[in-house]
Amino acid sequence: xxxxxxxxxxxxxxxxxxxxxxxxxxxxxxxxxxxxxxxxxxxxxxxxxxxxxxxxxxxxxxxxxxxxxxxxxxxxxxxxxxxxxxxxxxxxxxxxxxxxxxxxxxxxxxxxxxxxxxxxxxxxxxxxxxxxxxxxxxxxxxxxxxxxxxxxxxxxxxxxxxxxxxxxxxxxxxxxxxxxxxxxxxxxxxxxxxxxxxxxxxxxxxxxxxxxxxxxxxxxxxxxxxxxxxxxxxxxxxxxxxxxxxxxxxxxxxxxxxxxxxxxxxxxxxxxxxxxxxxxxxxxxxxxxxxxxxxxxxxxxxxxxxxxxxxxxxxxxxxxxxxxxxxxxxxxxxxxxx
Numbered sequence: 001x002x003x004x005x006x007x008x009x010x011x012x013x014x015x016x017x018x019x020x021x022x023x024x025x026x027x028x029x030x031x032x033x034x035x036x037x038x039x040x041x042x043x044x045x046x047x048x049x050x051x052x053x054x055x056x057x058x059x060x061x062x063x064x065x066x067x068x069x070x071x072x073x074x075x076x077x078x079x080x081x082x083x084x085x086x087x088x089x090x091x092x093x094x095x096x097x098x099x100x101x102x103x104x105x106x107x108x109x110x111x112x113x114x115x116x117x118x119x120x121x122x123x124x125x126x127x128x129x130x131x132x133x134x135x136x137x138x139x140x141x142x143x144x145x146x147x148x149x150x151x152x153x154x155x156x157x158x159x160x161x162x163x164x165x166x167x168x169x170x171x172x173x174x175x176x177x178x179x180x181x182x183x184x185x186x187x188x189x190x191x192x193x194x195x196x197x198x199x200x201x202x203x204x205x206x207x208x209x210x211x212x213x214x215x216x217x218x219x220x221x222x223x224x225x226x227x228x229x230x231x232x233x234x235x236x237x238x239x240x241x242x243x244x245x246x247x248x249x250x251x252x253x254x255x256x257x258x259x260x261x262x263x264x265x266x267x268x269x270x271x272x273x274x275x276x277x278x279x280x281x282x283x284x285x286x287x288x289x290x291x292x293x294x295x296x297x298x299x300x301x302x303x304x305x306x307x308x309x310x311x312x313x314x315x316x317x318x319x320x321x322x323x324x325x326x327x328x329x330x331x332x333x334x335x336x337x338x
Contacts, residue, residue: 053116
């Protein structure tokens with residue numbers, strides 16, 4: 001066995017093995033306790049990975065400038081520019097970059113370059129005990145939903161649904177990033193007053209629970225796997241892009257039939273960007289949401305600034321929040337970084 005092969009097995013660990021290994025915990029620490037990763041500080045290094053689809057190399061300079069403006073440094077994964085068809089490298093190499101960034105004590109946070117497709121393929125290759133013992137900020141959205149949910153569920157650390165490196169880092173997003181990830185503030189996330197920020201209440205009310213969710217298509221593709229969190233008393237948020245209304249209906253039906261929707265205590269649908277009906281007889285998106293959510297009798301709304309849009313929230317997966325569906329707000333009940 002070569003050194004490279006031994007090193008890969010050491011950092012990755014196959015799913016059949018990893019599922020039998022207890023999580024590494026500090027003395028007296030419950031393995032079920034959610035860990036808050038350390039906050040960002042000026043001078044910290046952010047690890048950049050490409051765990052899913054390929055990206056244009058020109059974005060490397062763009063994200064370096066974003067990080068420099070925040071007083072941060074960049075460190076790139078060994079395989080960040082790899083190519084394997086539509087994937088940013090072979091599964092084992094992309095997984096190794098994830099594991100290596102968590103194991104690297106010089107790296108204080110990890111940011112995905114982009115989504116696309118591919119994260120589901122590497123979930124069995126991640127070293128979840130190692131990740132828990134080296135908890136740090138992990139952020140992204142879209143296909144990165146897979147990593148965020150799996151690492152929250154298996155490693156029990158708070159992960160962050162927010163921009164990827166190739167996103168447009170707007171003042172709206174940067175304000176929340178600084179307050180949540182640098183300052184550790186328990187902020188209230190609220191839409192802008194723009195037309196894009198219009199809130200449409202589905203069921204009026206307030207609810208508390210741990211926040212979970214992400215891209216609807218990616219989440220439904222994970223059903224039946226061991227990489228999803230528990231759903232009881234959770235606040236579920238969803239978003240999607242380029243989906244026909246009937247497909248959104250089909251995926252929500254799948255969540256309903258899987259017994260997920262009837263366990264949650266609150267529901268948020270962010271933006272469904274470019275989600276249009278394919279025919280004149282289609283239901284509207286709001287009609288589909290109302291059909292599925294109103295019978296649950298839980299606080300719910302559509303239009304949160306979540307998804308494939310420029311101004312987007314930074315959402316801590318696994319953290320305690322309170323939502324107000326009439327105001328369209330998500331209030332963090334405590335700081336989500338240590």
